[in-house]
Amino acid sequence: MHFKTVALIGRYQDSGLDAPLRRLGAVLQAAGCAVLIEAQTGSNTGVQDFPLASYQDIGKQADLAIIMGGDGTMLAAARELATSDVALIGINHGRLGFITDIPLGSADEAITRILNGAYVQDERMLLEGRVMRGDQLMASGLALNDVIINRAGRGGMIELRVECNGVFMHSQRADGLIIATPTGSTAYSLSAGGPILHPQVQALVLVPVAPQTLSNRPIALPEDSLLDITIRALGRVESGASVHFDMQALSNCQEGDRIDVRRSPHRVRFLHPQGYSYFSTLRSKLNWNRMLHPWDDPDEHAL
Incomplete structure (x- = not known):
């Protein structure tokens, strides 16, 4: 077990965030993790299944924070937790998602892989x-x-x-x-x-x-x-x-x-599932040569 305590942070203004937060919390508990939920996230989404924690508490108690939202949510969490050593994972519940790079639909599988040690670390200034x-x-x-x-x-x-x-x-x-x-x-x-x-x-x-x-x-x-x-x-x-x-x-x-x-x-530590590629993110978000030669893109299905 690499992460004993994991905090959940979400863009609580989004409707429908409660269900994926609860599902992810259950995945974490099944893996043996203690789960916290950021206080405003829990209060505004109605997710009371886990102890509420301030950012200060998260910085002291958590080994990992999972941010569910857009890049703006990640930016806010990164600033709040910058002085702690809490690693961050971003699940995209927004529009673009350069730094919240895990799609919501594959979040449970990706988080399970990371908990089992199959991740890459990415430090940002x-x-x-x-x-x-x-x-x-x-x-x-x-x-x-x-x-x-x-x-x-x-x-x-x-x-x-x-x-x-x-x-x-x-x-x-x-x-x-x-x-x-x-x-x-x-x-x-x-x-x-x-x-x-x-x-x-x-x-x-x-x-x-x-x-x-x-x-x-x-x-x-x-x-x-x-x-x-x-x-x-x-x-x-x-x-x-x-x-x-x-x-x-x-x-x-x-x-x-x-x-x-x-x-x-201070620096921010992002964790990504093993196999993560920054260039894949750029291809996806910026549509680089998407329609020219799809056989060149390892992310495309084989023709």
């Missing part, structure tokens, strides 16, 4: 950032996907000054700037024209959002880079600027505010 106004700390947070600085309302572009390790990089006028991890490279960063970074590439990527000058291009930086971004001007933006940690927002930033971003000392 986190970012930590803070918003400073002079010497005053305005906000701080962790991000598995990205830290984003953008205009908070209608109006003109914002002007940002970017330094890396104390060295001036550039100033840019744009709708915003994305600082993404390899995990976040398939999220907003990809939509804004950034590259896909394999999870084993230890780097950050900076991606401008709708820059005024087309020569402002995405750039990949070493993972130990220390970034200082200063809001130089807000132009005609009516509502100021905002900073997002995995889409958790701090609004009403002012000219002169500084956003510091660096790699967090």
Whole structure:
């Protein structure tokens, strides 16, 4: 037995989540695991079959947390459990599912295989950032996907000054700037024209959002880079600027505010069933060459 205590976390806003949670809990108990259910998940789904636990309790007691939902649910759980050593498994009950990669229909079989030791481990880096106004700390947070600085309302572009390790990089006028991890490279960063970074590439990527000058291009930086971004001007933006940690927002930033971003000392551990392939996930989610040569794809049924 590799995992003695397993926590269940779900996107409790979804209807019909109670049945798969109960079924998965029964699979875990049959395998000899003690089962906890995250408190809000249990209260909102009506699943009272297992002890309710806060994220703090899960971090102290659980060896494994299974997240049933979309990538947003996984992002929230990863931030909450980042300082613990709890491994995470994602079951897709959402739409896209880059990091909740196990289909709901095959969840019971996949979890049983993982409990029996047939899994691969995948460690992901986190970012930590803070918003400073002079010497005053305005906000701080962790991000598995990205830290984003953008205009908070209608109006003109914002002007940002970017330094890396104390060295001036550039100033840019744009709708915003994305600082993404390899995990976040398939999220907003990809939509804004950034590259896909394999999870084993230890780097950050900076991606401008709708820059005024087309020569402002995405750039990949070493993972130990220390970034200082200063809001130089807000132009005609009516509502100021905002900073997002995995889409958790701090609004009403002012000219002169500084956003510091660096790699967090904490990491997130994902577990996948044995045979998991990152490239298979990309083929599935991005429909890479899906209709061209299906015989090249080992995930396709043989013709």
